[in-house]
Amino acid sequence: MALARVSPPAFSSPFLIHSLLRPFSSPSSVLRPRVTRVPHHRGFAIAAALSQASPLPSADGDGAVMEAPPRPSSRRPWKPTCLYYTQGKCTMLNDTLHLEKFNHNLSTDLPVNYSAADKVKSQKLDYFLVLDLEGKVEILEFPVVMIDAQSMEFVDSFHRFVHPTAMSEQRIREYIEGKYGKFGVDRVWHDTAIPFMEVLQEFEDWIEHHKFWKKEQGGALNSAAFITCGNWDLKTKVPEQCRVSKIKLPSYFMEWINLKDIYLNFYNRRATGMMTMMRELQMPIVGSHHLGIDDAKNIARVVQRMLADGAVMQITAKRQSATGDVKFLFKNRIR
Structure with missing residues (x-):
């Protein structure tokens, strides 16, 4: 059944800082995510350019992760993503100070380099949906970054914070403080999190808008596939949360691409996770590790790099039914 952050200004008062920078919203201001297609350059073979900044994960307490000062070689200063914006709740898009501090365009962290075109291979799929869940007890964050499989351009994103349903409010507060307090995004989580069922309802609207799936038809995704860094997200966590x-x-959710298996078979070396891949590929991290939307962007950057090197993304795991076992399609795989 279908399921119908900001370096603070030079003020001494935290209240004044927050009153100037925080994108206040009320339940009545909740907006549905606006989806905008960017021009595709299908037919161009494209390699991913590495990010020019490697920010440190310090926090400012206003719903985003602060950057480290950019290196002298940086062509542009890195800005943290406005997490109210990714939830469809930013009300400060006309505030110049807010826009100077926050990034409202995820594509800036996912640039492409059109000059390196000789190794990119044709893909069987048109789009990749990079998914990286956060939350061990229950899912706390559901971020998806959509990449065009041929042009390697960022197309769109879906990002929601998830409110647990089987935990006490006290346990949730402790859980969120432990998980997101260190990033300074615990407040935006509390302001925007919704139950998992509602997240899936909004996600289904999103994939239906992109013509990947229809509620009345069900079935697998059309011309797209999830990419995860490991099998845990879709083999274990989503079924548990359901x-x-x-x-x-x-x-x-019946099939997916485990990037670890693709990495192993393409480069002939094992990677335990995203951080290992990025270190071996000499790629700097953008944002904060274990903030889901930042991890999803970094995994997407690894995907771009691998495709630029000539990798082909293929389905690596399939579930036979909603309650059935998972069949792993690669003999040489990460276990």
């Missing part, structure tokens, strides 16, 4: 939320596992 049971907790008392909903059936959606059909579009």
Whole structure:
């Protein structure tokens, strides 16, 4: 069944800082995510350019992660993503100070280099949906970054913070403080998190808008596939969360691409995770590790790099049914 952050200004008062910078919103100001297609350059073979900044994960307490001062070689200063914006709740898009401090365009962290075109291979899929869940007890963050498989351009994103349903409010506060307090994004989480069922309802609207799936038809994704860094997200965590939320596992979660397996078979070396891949590929990290939307962007950058090197992304795992075992399609895989 279908499921119908900001370096503070030179003021001494925290209240004044927050009153100037925080994108206040109320329940009545919740907006549906606005989707904008960017021009594609299908037919061009493209390699991913590395980010010019490697920010440190310090926090400012205003819903975003602060950057480190940019290196002298940086062509542009890195700015943290406005997490109210990714939730469809930023009300400060006309505030110049806010726009100077926050990034409202995820594509700036996912640039492409059109000059390196000789190794890129044709892909069987048109789009990759890079997914990296956060939350061990229950899912706390559901970020997806969409990449055009041929042009390697950032197309769109879906990002929601998820409110647990089987935990006490006190436990949730402790959980969120431990998980997101160190990034300074615990407040934006509390302001925007919604139950998992509602997240899936909005996500289904999103993939339906992009014509990847239809509620009345169900089935697998059309011309797109999830890419995860490991099998945990879709093999283990989503089914567990569906049971907790008392909903059936959606059909579009039945298959995925484990980037670790693609990496192993393409480069002939094992990577335990995203950080290992980025270190071996000499790629700097953008944002904060374990902030889901930043991890999803970094994984997407690894995908861009691998495609630029000539890798082909293929489905690596399939679930036979909502309750069935997972079949792994690569003999040489990460276990």
